[in-house]
Amino acid sequence: MQLTKRIHHNIKFLQEQFNNSTDLVVRRFNINIPGIREIAGALVFFDGLISNQLITDAVLDPILHETSEFQQPIDADLLTFLKESILTDAEHSETNDADKVLLAIMMGEAALLIDGYNTALTISVKGWQHRSIESPQSEGVIRGPRDSFVEAINRNMMLIRRRLRDPNLVFERIQIGTRGQNDVVIAYIKDIANKNLVAEVRKRLEKVDLDVILDSGYIEQLIEDDWWSPFNTVQDTERPDEVVAGLVEGRVAILVDNSPFALLAPTTINSQMLSPEDYYVRWPAANFVRLIRFIASFVALVTPSLYISLVSFHPEMIPTQLALSIAASREGLPFPSFIEALVMELSLELLREAGIRLPGPIGQTIGIVGGLVIGDAAVSAGIVSPIMVIVVAMTAIAGFIIPTYTLSFGLRITRFFLMIAASFLGLYGLTLGMLILLGHLATLTSFGVSYLSPWAPLNLQDIRDSVIRFPWHALRIRPRYTRTNDPTRRPQGPPGKKKQNRGKQ
Amino acid sequence: MTMSRNSRCLPITLIMISLLAAGCWDAKDIDQRSFVMGVAFDLNDTDDTLVMTVEIPVLTSFATKTQSSSDARSLIAATTGTSVTQMATRFETRTWREQFFGHTQCIIIGEDLAREGILPIIDYFDRNPRIDRRLTLFIAQGEAGQIFHVKNPIESLISIALNQILNTLTNTTRVVKRSFQESLRDLESNGDTVLPRVRGTETEVVIAGGALIKDYKFVAWLGENETRAVAFLYNSISGGVITVNVDNILYTYALRSASTSIKPMLKDGLLSFKIKVRSEGDIIEAFHKGPGGTTNFDLPKIEAKLNQVVEEEIRHLLAKLQDFKADPIGFDRLVYRHNPKYWNEHAADWKEQVWPQARFEITAEFNIRRTGILEQVTVYESKE
Incomplete structure (x- = not known):
């Protein structure tokens, strides 16, 4: 489905597609650039999904005021001119695919329609009410960070990225849910995580076929190895530090929008018996x-x-x-x-x-x-x-x-x-x-x-971090059960003892 | 599809079969059993049946911590019969609970019954898999059932008290500590053993001395010093004291460890045993007889005296055992282990011929490790 060049046609189309839902806002205005006639424009968005502050400062205010201050006529195409010189938002994209526009509006972007153009500019002005970051409910610790994931996936990604300033940290976004179109993000460290593991997670996620994903629990149950067992084979956590610890061990995390619980795979009974606090004290x-x-x-x-x-x-x-x-x-x-x-x-x-x-x-x-x-x-x-x-x-x-x-x-x-x-x-x-x-x-x-690793099959390397945790300097190797690409975690030797020749140089 | 369904149904079926088919025939809640803490056997005066006396705690008296002294804390009941099973089941017609011997602390056999033989009594308990094999088999001086009727103001259950006495006894070596298991091993090997002797007075029970069992029959009492010699030979001493008189001072030696080694030796067809007792310990008391008197503190002399006393006690005991043609220590097993060929030749007439003729070479080696304050002690002469 393509957009047309007639703006009122496009607005009507969008309104019909959204069944005249009451929370759909259509803000009409006229762009008035000297030398050019007044051109009708419109912003289409959902009330509550966008930030009113942002849409005023970054879109409406520039379009309505900056354009009128131009004294001479502009040469370029109007849409390009707006994109390049007027709008002050951080992220936008141009499309003429009506489905993409619909999806963008549903995801909290504003669609800028201009009469005479069969393309729409989707501007990211997301901003909705969400819970602030609080301390974890089910995995509290005394010693250690007190923040936990929230429902907003962007914030959750931020919480991970802030702990891991590694360009190899990858977030892959896919949308799951035939009706919900919910964001699901696969997170892994590219040079640590095993490629086959990442591919397997991706493959299983792509096979998930539900209408809506309300929590990561949906995903967990649809990608786990054994649905029959009383034991879970995908770990869930609400602690960003636990996720980051998992990522550097070579595990893959799955974040689901609207869920404060991230998933970690693979998991063993041992990894679920360990608390992040064990590593802090x-x-x-x-x-x-x-x-x-x-x-x-x-x-x-x-x-x-x-x-x-x-x-x-x-x-x-x-x-x-x-x-x-x-x-x-x-x-x-x-x-x-x-x-x-x-x-x-x-x-x-x-x-x-x-x-x-x-x-x-x-x-x-x-x-x-x-x-x-x-x-x-x-x-x-x-x-x-x-x-x-x-x-x-x-x-x-x-x-x-x-x-x-x-x-x-x-x-x-x-x-x-x-x-x-x-x-x-x-x-x-x-x-x-x-x-x-x-x-x-x-x-x-x-x-x-x-699931019983590292006890069965016995893995003497991983057993250093099971019932007994060896001191940090002895945990030189990343856990082997994740089959990482980069097994070494830190150089050999106890802390403080640097190489002898360091002073001479 | 069918494969996976089968692979899941199979374990479930197996579980169900193992749970349901096996049933729960011996499930009986703890409150439906009556705990026989102690059981005593006597001969019936009037006919040749047995009397079985049991001591059963009254559970309600254990439920509340504060209980009035008038409440009876135990039930002592007696019945007669011709076999242990018969008597045990007779109790069940009186209480609705099953007689449960899993926590029985002691089995006491009366002197008169023991003279006739203890085999039928211990056979029942030997076959019962739920018996706690650490329980103790006693021979009572007098009537065994009377022991439970002793009114002890401190201990509410005589059976537990008996067991506790025996288990916490370290300061005397005048009893043999033999668990039921060890006694059974002795008895099943040659029918002889030494069991602790118990007697009851009005208000207390006393465990001292031993009863010599020969061929499952009680033959003679052993005095307290003889019992100590038995304990040395059983190698079951973990403590205790020996008092010796050296130069009119009674030195009390506290054993910290003692071990006995017995080696059979065969020379020119003559069987002899080399018995060596080693012990380490302390002097914990020096008691002066009479007023004053100086002492030259002389460790070797005390040690020599100790050696002499213990050697003499063991020699005396062994002579007595040879007189009775009884071998409760198990010298026969040593011979068998040491020289099976010799044993096979003499097994038949061991008790009658060989054992009474055996010679002994007994050496004791007592070592005083700590002397307390003795070295600084000055004994003042009295002014008079």
Whole structure:
């Protein structure tokens, strides 16, 4: 579809295409250059998508005032003259393709139509209301940067670019969504990221066929390796520093407009167990915290099922005094331990879900009511044992230690599976369940990378940054699982010890 | 398509089969079991049945921390029968809970029953896979069931108290610490062992001395010094004290470590054992008998005395064991390991012929490492 030379024709066409939507603004004006007759012009844009300040300063004001100050007639073509000498905007393009004009208007640009020209000038005067940068909600740290991604993709790209002043940092923009036409940006460092990986990400993104992409979660689920698994094979993060750390490791990031969560691929269970803070604090502290975190993930996974199997199948394995007090606390309870554990774990999930839905102040109240009042009342009423309350509290606390929200979701679901297995077969069932879980994890891949890497297959180089993080000077090599083009991260040797001959030169 | 569907259905089917077909027959919640903390066996006075006495904690008394002293913290119940299983199931007709031996701390066998044989009792527990094999087998002086009726104001459960006493005992070597597992190993090897002796008074239980078991039958008590010699030979000493009299001063030697090596030797068809006890320890007390008296502090002399005392004790014990033709230490296993050929020739008449004839060469090597303040001590003569 092409534009015509008649301006009112073009305006009518655009209005029809947008079905006379009320937020479509058509600003008509006359360009009055001495020596030339008055020419009708119009700006077409959507209200709220453009910056009023910008459109006044960069477009309307110059066209209406600067042009009239020209005393002699101009030689050049009017549109070229406007582009080159009058307009003060930063970015514009000329097109006669009506579809491109439509898309540009929808993306927040203003279309400048001039009578007599079958081309339109799309001027980038984007400016809409958006949330300011805040600290991350789900991945908070004490030591380290506090900014997180916002919904505006340009800002997110800025947050990355500001940390990585490398000309090899590439942002590739594609539009996905037959109706939404949403911006999706692939980010990678050209000389680090593996070419095949980038190509694979691009290929999978191009295959995504949805009408609208509302969040990166849509993309995540449509490009992941195994949609069947409770575990995610694409990592998501709202921290720009985590994305940049991923990029220099040779991973590929995917930013989605209107989503404050960026995606990182490939990912492993190890990479999701690490918090950016681990790299900001000194290595002994980081290792201590990491050990606790790995233990906590195990606790969150197996505590209720271990409780069930020990209490209903193998009381001889509990130390005698503890066995007596557990037995005493369960004296007179109406439910078997599996039902007890299931009820308590489910009510924990209820509280958690309610806590998210409820408005802030009420959410806290629910936490107190649920945790203290209901828990205490349930114990006094003789419905659950105090030990069970401790078990549930342990799982809840340990579950929150896992730094990635998505991974902790996977563990939460798996926990119930293990509880059922334990309730049928005791410790044998728990072992069986863990084996099935391990087998499943071993089959998972993320963009061709084994999900259990670097433990299986064992990679002694990458294992320097897993349960234990080596000091920075020992992390000389980029992680190998990403198969980077540029494996070396820093020269050999501990920090401060420069080459001997440096002083002589 | 069909391939991938199969590959996903198969594991699910396997999981379901393994979970559902296996069932949960031994699932029984912890509060539906009654924890037999201790079990005692005696002979019935009137007929030849057995009496089984169990000590079961009253769980509700554990639930609240503050409990009135009048609340009974344990239930002691007795039943009679001809086999352990029969008696254990008889209890189930009285309480709805299953008798659970997983946390049993001690099995006490009465003197009279032990004289007839302990094999049928331990057989039941040996077959029970849920038994905690660290429990202790005791022989009671007198009636075993009475032990549980001892009213101890501090310990609410006698069985736990017995086990605790035995496990925290380091300051005396007058008992043998043998777990059920170790006792079983001894018994299954040649039917002989030494088990700790327990007796009850009005308010307390005392573990001291040992009971010599020969061919699964109790034959004789061992005194406290004899039991110490057994402990040396079992190599199970982790501490304890030995008091010796040197120049009218009682020196108390605290063992820090002790190890015993036994080597069988065969010379001209005569079997002898070289027994070497090594120990390191400290002098922790010097008790002066009578008023005053100077002392020349003489380490070698004290060590020599210690050596002499221990050597004498072991020699005495071994002579007694040879008299009874009992081999609870397991010298036969040593011979078998050292000289299988000789063992095969003499296995049949080991206890009757060979063992009572065996010779011993006993050396003790006590080493005083720390003497406390002894070196600076000046003993003042009394003014009178």
